[in-house]
Amino acid sequence: AQLADADSRFIVVNGLRVHYKMAGSGKPTLVLLHGFAASEFTWREVLAPLAENYTVIAFDRPASGLTERPLPGTWTGPSPYSFEAQVALVVGLMDELGVEQAVLVGNSAGGTLAVATALRHPDRVSALVLVDPAIYVGGGRFPDWLRQVMATPQMRWYGPLLLRAFVPAWGEGFGRSAWHDPAGLTPAVWAGYTRPLRAENWDRGFWEYLLTSEFPDLTARLDQVRWPTLVITGDDDRIVPTAQSVRLAAELPHAELVVIPNCGHIPQEERPAEFLAAVKGFLTSQATLTQVRK
Numbered sequence: 001a002q003l004a005d006a007d008s009r010f011i012v013v014n015g016l017r018v019h020y021k022m023a024g025s026g027k028p029t030l031v032l033l034h035g036f037a038a039s040e041f042t043w044r045e046v047l048a049p050l051a052e053n054y055t056v057i058a059f060d061r062p063a064s065g066l067t068e069r070p071l072p073g074t075w076t077g078p079s080p081y082s083f084e085a086q087v088a089l090v091v092g093l094m095d096e097l098g099v100e101q102a103v104l105v106g107n108s109a110g111g112t113l114a115v116a117t118a119l120r121h122p123d124r125v126s127a128l129v130l131v132d133p134a135i136y137v138g139g140g141r142f143p144d145w146l147r148q149v150m151a152t153p154q155m156r157w158y159g160p161l162l163l164r165a166f167v168p169a170w171g172e173g174f175g176r177s178a179w180h181d182p183a184g185l186t187p188a189v190w191a192g193y194t195r196p197l198r199a200e201n202w203d204r205g206f207w208e209y210l211l212t213s214e215f216p217d218l219t220a221r222l223d224q225v226r227w228p229t230l231v232i233t234g235d236d237d238r239i240v241p242t243a244q245s246v247r248l249a250a251e252l253p254h255a256e257l258v259v260i261p262n263c264g265h266i267p268q269e270e271r272p273a274e275f276l277a278a279v280k281g282f283l284t285s286q287a288t289l290t291q292v293r294k
Contacts, residue, residue: 003066003195013092016080019066020059020093024051028126028283029099031090032058035108035134035266037171039065041192042107045272046279053280057102059093061086061113062209065196069205072156079212081205083116090117091124100124103283107131107266108240112215118227119218128229129279132237132265135218136244150211160203167206168194178265180236189269222251229255230282232275234263256282 001010009020021040030050034042040058050056060067062081070080078085090113094102103126106114111133118125149155175193176182196202229252233245242259249257258278260271267275 001066003198008066011093011096013089013096014080014085015075016062016070016089017068018059018089018093020057021047022055022057022097023047024053024055026052026054029055029057029102030129031094031099031102031104032056033090033104033106033110033113034058034061034064035106035110037064037174038107038193039196041065041195042266043268044192046268046276049272049276050279054103054283055099057093057097057099060196061110062089063205066199069199069201069208071201071204072208079208081209081212083113083214083216086113087117087120091121094124101126103127103129105129105131105279106133107268109134109215111135112218115218115225116216119221119224125227127283128225128227129232129282130229130245130248131232131267131275132234132240132245133231133248134215134240135222135248137240150207156204156207159207163203163206167203168197174239177238179270180234180262180264181270184270222248223253225252226254228282230258230278231255232258232260232267232278234265234267234270235259235261236263237265239265 004019007021009022011018011020032040032043034040039060043058047056047058062085063069101124104114104117106112111130112135114128114130115135118128150159172190175185175190179185231245231249233242235242237245246257249255260267260274263271
């Protein structure tokens with residue numbers, strides 16, 4: 001809480017203290033889902049403009065941002081860092097905030113989460129906006145033998161120490177590769193991304209996330225994604241290659257595609273004006289509004 005912004009809020013969902021931001025009062029409600037190693041900070045350029053027309057909710061997924069990082073022994077049942085728990089967290093947050101149905105806007109791994117949530121809770125989703133979504137890449141899990149090693153008491157102790165030494169340098173390189181123009185990752189932006197590394201147990205929580213979280217293979221179910229869908233990608237995405245977003249838009253039953261020029265993996269940060277135009281245009285199209293009213 002000491003690291004939070006003036007407009008930050010906290011709420012307990014499924015036993016987890018979740019950090020989120022909420023703005024606007026229009027319809028539909030948009031739930032923004034950030035990608036791997038990011039946080040709600042990634043939506044900073046577009047949250048307020050979207051809130052001029054819609055209700056907008058952005059929150060930190062487990063092991064990210066300022067959401068609580070529980071340690072082993074403090075929960076019963078599935079790990080709160082697991083993918084199944086993250087799907088449940090999306091719907092649980094909607095329940096706590098009184099949101100019956102939402103448009104899920106997911107970037108990268110958040111796009112995977114958006115599609116999985118829609119497939120498992122179809123009545124809670126009215127449309128999808130998938131921003132450079134990690135559908136064909138970034139999935140899977142560590143081999144079982146490695147997960148067993150990572151779960152030992154020794155590695156639960158040493159692993160987070162390795163993360164402290166490794167993550168900052170790796171993260172800056174990864175972050176620069178997400179931009180078409182790496183100069184966009186200014187010192188101020190990098191400070192915003194790394195602020196959660198000052199949170200208690202960030203390293204231990206991230207280790208638990210790496211240990212338990214896995215992405216489902218959704219490729220065999222793409223024909224079931226029948227919600228109105230907007231796929232947005234930068235033309236220079238080097239993390240989720242642009243060609244994969246183009247392929248996804250072609251394989252989904254009801255998808256539109258927007259390719260933003262001179263843009264990398266995070267259009268909402270690098271090209272916010274173009275991102276906003278695409279999202280607002282999609283949501284105000286007659287076909288989409290018809291589906292939302294249903």
